Each structure stands twice: as C-alpha cells, then as structure tokens.
Amino acid sequence: MRKKGFRTGFEFSPFEEKLKSPFDKLFDIFKELITHTSGDLDEALDWLGQLDKEYKLTDEYYTLDDFVEDLKRKGFIQDRIAPNGNKEQAITAKTERAIRKNALDQIFGKLKKKGSGSHKTRSSGIGDEHTGDLRSFQFGDGLEQISMTESLKNAQINHGFREFKLTEDDLVVEDTHHKAQMSTVLMIDISHSMILYGEDRITPAKKVAMALAELITTRYPKDTLDILVFGNDAWTVSIKDLPYLQVGPYHTNTVAGLQLAMDLLRRKRNTNKQIFMITDGKPSCLRLSDGTYYKNSNGLDPYIVDQCYSAAAYARKLHIPITTFMIAKDPYLQSFIEKFTQSNRGKAFYTGLQGLGEMIFHDYENNRKKRIK
Structure with a gap:
C-alpha cells in the first residue's frame, strides 16, 4: 500500500x-x-x-x-x-518519548557501541570521573579528591608510627578526567522542496533530530542540543515538538538559520560548539533590513550565495564548525556546498535518505573526539 x-x-x-x-x-x-x-x-x-x-x-x-x-x-x-x-x-508526552527512543534504536542502534557516558578529555585535572591513577596533591585540587588511605600510608612511611603527622607533602589524590561539554545546534530545512517530486525527505530529517535528542539526553547528559527549522525565516523548536514538524510553503533562508544557530551558541559557556545542517535545496531567500524578503528560486542567486559564504566565514571566526548533510546530488548544488564548506573549514556529506542518520551519528561522535581533546 x-x-x-x-x-x-x-x-x-x-x-x-x-x-x-x-x-x-x-x-x-x-x-x-x-x-x-x-x-x-x-x-x-x-x-x-x-x-x-x-x-x-x-x-x-x-x-x-x-x-x-x-x-x-x-x-x-x-x-x-x-x-x-x-x-x-x-x-501524549509518553508517546513522544517512545518515538524518540524508537528513532534512536533505528539509527544509532546500527552503529558500534563505543564506551558509555560522557566523553573524556586527554587532560587530567578537576573533574568528576575517577581514573584510578594516584598523584601528589597540587594546589587547586579539591578535598574530595584526596585519597585518605594512601595519604595516611605516606604519613606513616615519612614520619614513623610513633607520632601521627600529616603534611601537605603526604597527601595523595586520585586523578580525574574532566568531562567536557559539546553544544550542538541542528538545523532542519522545512522548505517546500523537502516533499517535492513525491519524495518524503522531512520524515528522515525528523527521525535524525529525535534520535540525536535522545542520544544526547541519555548518553551525553552534559551536552546541549538546540534544534531550529528554517524556511523563509528560522525559529527554534523544542524536543517535544519534533514529531509534529511539517514542511511549509517556504523558500530556503539558509542565512537566517545560520544566524540563529550562532546566536544560540554564543550563549553557551563551553568552548566546544558545532552546527549540523540538513538541507536538500539551494538557498533561495534572504530577509532584508527593511523586513521584506528577497527571493529567487532560479538557480543560485549570487547575492544570496555570497551572504551564505559570509555567514559560514563568520562562524569560522567564532570557532564553530558547520557540518552540512546535503540530501541532493545536483552538481551545481554540490559546488555551492563545497565552497560554503571551504569558507567555514567545516565538513560536508552528500547523502541519500537511507544513510542520513547513521552518517550524522558517526559525525557527532567523531566531532566530540576531535573538539573535546
């Protein structure tokens, strides 16, 4: 049927x-x-x-x-x-949670399991995951890190058994890894082309968003995820709204999406930030300073395209990499995405609908490793 x-x-x-x-x-x-x-x-x-x-x-x-x-x-x-x-x-909300978990099982369940919980940095220091390694106490170490058993052993060795004496030099701490945070903004194109030509592209995009939300909230609870949609304009949506996303009679205002994504990430205190963008169409719309819209669906409009390059370059200055998942294989669109990616020094994937979720999850975990080290 x-x-x-x-x-x-x-x-x-x-x-x-x-x-x-x-x-x-x-x-x-x-x-x-x-x-x-x-x-x-x-x-x-x-x-x-x-x-x-x-x-x-x-x-x-x-x-x-x-x-x-x-x-x-x-x-x-x-x-x-x-x-x-x-x-x-x-x-109900219970069904929404079940849908997110179902999306996670479908997409992330296909990938190899890679450890559990938050990702650790290579640097040791003040953190909340014990490594099992012991080292001498250093200024700035918290009292909760001190291993009293090992410290008392040191005191007995250094000062003898007759007189109890515990000095700073005797103190030993159990080393910890600092668990860094990653802040991600996922941009989803909801322009009309996401359902054109009899192909449903918005449902796989929704599934990816729901699965990514479930992954972050359960496996990486210290990470943050903001989700926004972009058509003629861009606006944020909550996790609970994801099942209800629909395509509208919109053009594609990529610049508005990028500007909102960068605004959201500026508010995050951690330094590890990234943008994922799922789109299947060329940028075709801009909102001008007077509030009117400049639209052109015929080919790649140089004015719109240049604004996209500028936004990508600005994100690069903010140290925010953009990973673009292009659900289209038109040569002229790939050429645009390649130049867009060069402006940001980010990454781009040209994908069909089948492998979209798996590619995003591989990239999410790879980005955490590269950015958090």
Missing part, C-alpha cells in the same frame, strides 16, 4: 510474532506512522487500518479497537479539547 509516498518498510514473519505481543507488534508500526503523519492520530490509525487489511496484522482475539483501548490504558493517547472546542484524541 502506498499513500502520500509512504512505504511501510516492515517485513512480517512468524518469528517476530512469537517474540512480541500483539500490542507491541502494532505499537512498532504505530510509532512509524505517527512520525510520518506529523502527530496526526486519526490519519495514523487510518493508515494502520489499511495496513491491517493488507497484511492481516490483527485477528479475532486482538483487534484494532483493542489496540486503541490499550493505547489509552497505557497512557499513549488521551482525550483533549481541540482549538475548535471539540473533543478529540491525541498522543
């Missing part, structure tokens, strides 16, 4: 059915559908009903009505008052 360019991407087998309960099996599909429909519960359930007719997902013992009742009972959907005053059903 195809609807609005949607493909299920699921394979059903007796083996999977034995492992999962009827609810869990349907819930996996439901999480995919609710992402594709940008949080529209009615449309997601309609698609689920059509998939049920085609693939026989339910039987007389567990029906779609039973599934909907379980969604209510488990707190995944609830009644609410719509803006028009009517009563309707909608997904």
